[in-house]
Amino acid sequence: MHTTVGKDSEGEQMDFSEIVKKRYATKKFTGEMIPQDKIDELLDLVRLAPSSFGLQQFKVKVVTDKEMKEKLQAASWNQPQITTCSHLLVFCAYTDVPKRIKQFGELMTAAGVPAENVQGFTDMTSGFVSNLSKEALLAWTSRQAYIALDHAMLGATALGFDSCPMEGFDAAAYSKILELPENTVPVVICPVGIAADEPRPKLRVSKDDLFF
């Protein structure tokens, strides 16, 4: 359990390796709310996550309402993280990529990129997306959401609180409960809060089993 937000238990600034080692999948939170300014910092970090073509093909539903969490818990194998966390982040693949292409084009224009280059980017990415099947589009946008998820997990640790990546939930039920449009598909969730458990040692295969 962390009591000093933004620092490790000795109050020292952590380096990246310490953050990676300290992060763990928290099984239960205290129910304490994370201050809004810290959540804002976390979302700022998530917003800076990279994505394919820079298109940010994801959205994140941020849930704090108690009743809503209880409904979602019932659609999450009743896992205690859902109702004991501070903020529940629901990472969604966002399949309205044409909208993101338009938005990115506007950002490029505002940044002074010549119109010809903006058009080239728009044509190239639009062509790429139009060649994807519905399934491939969802798989591709989902993968980008996982990069943002990792920024969130590491960010939570860096900011002095805890998180838990979870795939064990009923995505269709989440869509219904959260009234999500068809283009916003929940793919992974990440409750964040103050841990009420202790980390267990990380179990990892050897480097030879991972790298070759």
Place this chain on the structure above:
Amino acid sequence: MHTTVGKDSEGEQMDFSEIVKKRYATKKFTGEMIPQDKIDELLDLVRLAPSSFGLQQFKVKVVTDKEMKEKLQAASWNQPQITTCSHLLVFCAYTDVPKRIKQFGELMTAAGVPAENVQGFTDMTSGFVSNLSKEALLAWTSRQAYIALDHAMLGATALGFDSCPMEGFDAAAYSKILELPENTVPVVICPVGIAADEPRPKLRVSKDDLFF
């Protein structure tokens, strides 16, 4: 371009927010090799990335050979990152999940987890995997590889060098060139090295477009 490995340009330790802001998709590297001990540190960080059920359903091919890079560049739209980087990390979805379940069971046993719990874990995860279609298995394992990718990108910045996530390559050609087995599917690549370009401002949609 970074000249002080592990520090920012003023030689200061970076905090996580600075790492996130400093990371960018490097378009060209200097060709300089990153010392092996720094690469080992990077791979240690990647190895600690979380994954679904902790199963590490990914593998990473590490390419340094010049001729191999040239062959791969031809299968990567001739993008200059491939031959100018120090190490090319080819993130692969690893679909032999039964092997990983076995390995994780052994790690649990070695960590003192009771045999009954190991068996329960093995049964549960084996059941989960056996219910996945071939496409769903690949999509699921691919998403885990993207979490590891993010650890690599942030880790490279933290260690004082640069990276570039790339989806623009011919996966089938990569499999052939690298002689990868069918269960090891390249899904995203990440050259790392010393940048020979300068970052451009990050373009991001507003928080209201991402969070709701």
